[in-house]
Amino acid sequence: MSVKLNTRQVGDVTVIDAAGRITLGEGASSFRDLIRDLAAKGDKRLLLNLAEVSYIDSSGIGELVSGFTTVTNHGGSLKLVGLSKRVKDLLQITKLYTVFEAFDDEADAIRSFA
Amino acid sequence: MPDPVSEETLKEQRLLDSTLQSVDRAEEIAVAAAEELGFDEEDRHQIGMAVRECMVNAVVHGNRYSAHKKVHLTLRSASNHLAIVIGDEGAGFDLNSLPDPLAQENLLRQSGRGILLIRAFMDEFDLHPRAGGGTEVRLVKHKNRQ
Numbered sequence: 001m002s003v004k005l006n007t008r009q010v011g012d013v014t015v016i017d018a019a020g021r022i023t024l025g026e027g028a029s030s031f032r033d034l035i036r037d038l039a040a041k042g043d044k045r046l047l048l049n050l051a052e053v054s055y056i057d058s059s060g061i062g063e064l065v066s067g068f069t070t071v072t073n074h075g076g077s078l079k080l081v082g083l084s085k086r087v088k089d090l091l092q093i094t095k096l097y098t099v100f101e102a103f104d105d106e107a108d109a110i111r112s113f114a
Numbered sequence: 115m116p117d118p119v120s121e122e123t124l125k126e127q128r129l130l131d132s133t134l135q136s137v138d139r140a141e142e143i144a145v146a147a148a149e150e151l152g153f154d155e156e157d158r159h160q161i162g163m164a165v166r167e168c169m170v171n172a173v174v175h176g177n178r179y180s181a182h183k184k185v186h187l188t189l190r191s192a193s194n195h196l197a198i199v200i201g202d203e204g205a206g207f208d209l210n211s212l213p214d215p216l217a218q219e220n221l222l223r224q225s226g227r228g229i230l231l232i233r234a235f236m237d238e239f240d241l242h243p244r245a246g247g248g249t250e251v252r253l254v255k256h257k258n259r260q
Contacts, residue, residue, distance in 0.1 A: 024134065024137070024170055024174075057166055057167065057170070057231075058167055058170075058225070058227040058231055061227055062225050062227070065222055065223070066224045069222055090231070093231065094215065094227050094231075095216050096221065099222065
């Protein structure tokens, strides 16, 4: 299964609910396209909910980083919520926990944009 | 001390096309073999992911999706480990040419983390030129490391 992406608005934060696998190919490219579209239309506060993501490979990690850079370059911020232990481990191994702001709780994450 | 390689028996040998479907297939084959050998779920996940990263390197960077080049996948098992060998038919690869993905200046690079993950997830990682051209990688995961 590839990744499924849905967006919803919570106040002025756009929450992206991802489910499935973010891997090289369709999964990574659909994520990239969505982030670019949101950044281009001026959404500056993006929260990526990874609670239902079962698997991310190095290409998927690359897309998260690319998304972070894209949103930052548009003057916005991309934060993460709902990381599984495996995704947390990946961020630890790759040192990306020093780049991404990550939360366990969505309400805390939303408040952090204020 | 016995030679761990000579104790291995051939479990699976495949010649795969240079496609992303082969990446998925190789991952499935490795995870199934690991399950059969009694690896726990976390180990199976790590083996699958390491194989996936190696296959991506072979298909994308080694064979460059060429319809004329194959990926050589071999699985060997012994009582306490699973060994996976993945070879491509590309132009060869110098491990030392890879930028350090953990260096501060490289943290925001989009790619270059595959080998780092493979090394983190497997107990042994060896990359060498493949006989006949290309690059070959041997991965080993041991059981009952605790």
